[in-house]
Amino acid sequence: MDDLFDQPAPETRILELRTELERHNRLYYLDAAPEISDAEYDKLFRELEALEAKHPEFDDENSPTRRVGGAPLESFQQVRHLVPMLSIDDVFELKPTDEPQEGFVAEAELIDFYKRLQKNLGREHVAVTVEPKIDGVAVSLVYRDGKLAYAATRGDGTTGDDITNNVRTIRAVPLTLAGSFPSLLEVRGEIFMPNEAFAAMNAERDEAGLPTFVNPRNATAGTLKQLDPKMVANRPLAFLAHGLGAYDGPELATEQEFHALLDATGIPRNHPIKTAETLENLLDAVRRIDTERHDLGYGTDGAVVKVLSRAEREKLGYTSRAPRWAAAYKFLPEQKETLLKDITVQVGRTGVLTPVAELEPVFVSGTTVSRATLHNEEEIQRKDIRLGDTVIVEKAGEIIPAVVRVITEKRSPGSKPFSLLDHIGGKCPSCGGPVAKEEGFVAWRCSNFECPAQARSKIKQFSSRKALDIEGVGETVADALVNRGLCRTPLDLFALEAEQLANLNLGTDEEPRRFGEKNATKVIEALERAKEKPLDRWLYAMGIRQVGESASKELARLHPDLVAVASSPILQKVADISRWESERKIVSPKNKELPPADDEDKQARQKQHDELKARIDEGARELAPYRLSPDAGTVVAESVTSFFASEAGKHVIEKMEELAIHPASGNYAPKPAEADLSSLPLTGKTFVITGTLSMDRDEMKSYLESKGAKVSGSVSAKTDYVLAGEGGGSKRDKAEKLGVKVIGEEDLAALLG
Missing domain, CATH: 2.40.50.140 (Nucleic acid-binding proteins)
Known part of the structure; x- marks a missing residue:
């Protein structure tokens, strides 16, 4: 009985457990000096979970139990940064040419940056810090009274996405600060995936038949865009702080004092940090960072240089896009x-x-x-x-x-x-x-369209997220399907039965490894969903040479369905015009490589030349209403017409008919002047995206395309708008030179009404 009276009240024990778990998190992730085993940590964690479930009146959104993720969101809310979240201007390590250059200095741009600091501050010695430039995703963490209030992406520098629920799942991010802390502390930093954790995650995904990520940064960015925090909790994300935003506390005169505050409150920070007071010191520090960064275990691509004194930073000030007191020096590859x-x-x-x-x-x-x-x-x-x-x-x-x-x-x-x-x-x-x-x-x-190597890679392409998104079919599964004789082409996937897939051996005959019923069910369900995917996804999935995402979108705009693409008079006309252009150059009487034999030959060739010119002009007039983009130009047209005239292309059309799969266009508007602008208000408009926007670039591209726009990667005289966020200098500059209108997201909203 005495033991019962000795037990702390539920609220007291909950607070004790939260404090203890946060302390162990700091010991593990910040100090790399754990005091207890994983099993002991899990025991404390489960005790806290049970108490919180029993006493919901003591709920706290910053409890360590929230790191497992909460309920999925419908969308991200926008949050305005307390202090603008600017980017840092890049300066580049220069690459020597094959010919020796007198006076060549690889660090010339960095030297120029330091000389500007000297000139603007009026003295030779300017103290700066030098630290690795982490190749991650920039975020802002706001703490009020020692508790994480919210976390946000950079967005356009003024407004970003509220990703608090996702960031709470990252164990390296403290939910409550240690020691004494200011009433308001906003830290800027990078979320990233450590190299080893990224490799292990990719290996697991491939084994499970899921698509693998290209690199840690893309994986991190994609993870933070997830609306389900539980999914984020299963990804190996880490965080390091490197900058200060809004702040209400004792004066921080230098960068070193800011670092001391981070250490005292338990916020992990970027390292190593070098200090330099002369140009020679700076160059030496940058070279040492270049050497040491390879042992850090995560992606880096440069060194960030910042003026040490905050008073001097204020004196140097800012441009419209970046501080004048900092620069990111980008290294050449080792x-x-x-x-x-x-x-x-x-x-x-x-x-x-x-x-x-x-x-x-x-x-x-x-x-x-x-x-x-x-x-x-x-x-x-x-x-x-x-x-x-x-x-x-x-x-x-x-x-x-x-x-x-x-x-x-x-x-x-x-x-x-x-x-x-x-x-x-x-x-x-x-x-x-x-x-x-x-x-x-x-x-x-290889001209054998049933080549096993092509079958493997085509199945992988066919199943990829940007194609038909057939979850569960990755490289390992594709290899097994081909090796076991179950698939010779991607369309053979639709003939598979659940039992065949479940018993698929992903290992060797000596060490078999079964795919399993659960995975098989996922694939069968994904294949059913794939049948309803729009035409552009199917065109991209087929892996036709020269037909990427943009070309697929343009082809879907021009054609109502797959059969129309396969027998397209538009594409045939584009290909014909190209052939006529080539013929016209050959028969031209002015062809110096093949001059006319005599006057009679000259007249005959002139007649041919004029007839071809008339055909070309007539063809151009026929195509004009379609406002073809370069994505459906000669190379794509020839590739698509050749593919559907080949045995492989004919097989696709026949097989699709057998399977009763008839992909329809989701953006069909062949003649922009006749398009229904109520559903596709940006039809006929070409956009280029640059800078940092409120959503990921791929998301913005998809959004614009859903409104009928064409999104290009480069600015030209045919571009209608450049949608610019924070940064994006070169495309913005080119647009201004060409007289192309540069708009922001508010302008886009107005454009869409």
Whole structure:
């Protein structure tokens, strides 16, 4: 009985547990010095969960139990930043050319930045901090009276998405601050995925048949856009702070005092931080950051330089987009020397044969590299790459390994230039079928449309999120389906039965691994949903050469359904005009390479030339009402008409008819002047997106396309609007030069009424 009286009241115990769990979180994630085992932590966590369930009157949104995620949201709310969340201007490490340049300095742009600081502050020595530039997603965390009030994305710098529920699931983010804290503290930082955790997550996703992520930053950005916090809680997100926003507390005179505040309150911060007081110190600190960043375990692509004194920052001030007292110095990719032991040839989804360098393993930009892309045979010949060469490799964009050049001084005397055709014995390395190089193209291709290697990659493309989004069919499942003889083409997926899929062996005969009923059900359900996907998704899914997302959208705008695309008079006319243009150049009497034999020949050729010109002009008049974008230009038109005239294309149409799948366009408006603008108000308008907006760029692109707009990647005289958020300098500048209207999101809202 005495024990019962000794037990603390529920409210007291709940507060004790919350405090203790937060302390253990800080010890684990901030100090890397855990005091208890995972099992002991879980025991405390479960006790708190049980008490909170029994006593909902003591509910607290910042309880550690909220880290498992709450109920899904319908949409993100917008939140206005207390202090504008500006970006930082980039300065770049310059790359030397092959020819020696007198006075070349790789850090020239960084030196210019420091000299501007010296000039504007009127003295030679300016103290600055230098820290790694984390390749993550920028966020703002606002704490009021020591508790996390909300978290928001950068958005347009003024307004962002409220992602508080998602951020609460990140264990590195303290929900309540330790020690003494100011009444208001807004910290800016980066959310990211550590490299090892990202690799492990991708391996798990691939094993489960889910699509893998391209890189940690894309995975992080996609995760934070999820409306279901429980899904976010299952992703390995981390956080590091690096900047101060709104603040109400004792004066922080320097960046070092801000760092001390972060440490005292338990907020994890960026590291290492170097301090430099001269230009020489700065250059040395940046070089040390470049070396040390590869041991950090997460993606970095530069060094951020900030003036140390906050008073001096105020004096230097801001431009409209960025502070004058900070710069992000972007590093060139790290390069290493290694041996090219062999070249293997992979077969892609369109049959393209891609040579890959097999290397002596070398540590580059934080990981061991043993393979690198060689792009194509022409690139190999241009760089004169040969088997056995000593080569320089780098990670393009710090992600994809590539061979940069050969160290010819170390070449063996008997080495021979590389021939892809000889290397593969004239046959496809996957199926042994014939290979060919089309006129005007540099790539060799396997021409067997039932090639197993193409089947694997085509099934993966067909099932991808941007295509038909068939959850559960990733690379591992695609390999198994082809290897077990269940699929020769992507459309064979629709003939699969649940039992076949459930018993699919993803392992080896010696060590079988069953796909399982649950996964099989997911795939069958996703295949049923895929039948109703719009035409543009189906066109993208087919993997037709040159037909990406933008071209698929444009083709769907021009045609009501798939059969119409396959027999399109519009595309045939585009292809015809291209052919007539080529013929006109050849028959022209002014053709210097093939001049007329005599006056009679000259007159006959002039007549042919004029007839072709008349055909071209008439064709252009016929096509004018369609306002074709470059996405449905000559290359796409020729590729699409060739595909549907081929055996593979005919098979697709026949098989789709058998399966009773008839994809219809979701944005059909072939003649903009006749379009119903009530449902598609932006029909006929071409947009270019630049800068940071309130939603992810892919989301904004989809939104504009849903309103009938065409979204292009580059600004031209044919662009109607540039939708600009914070940043985006080069596209904004080009638009102004061309007289293209630059609008913001408020202008877009007005445009849509």
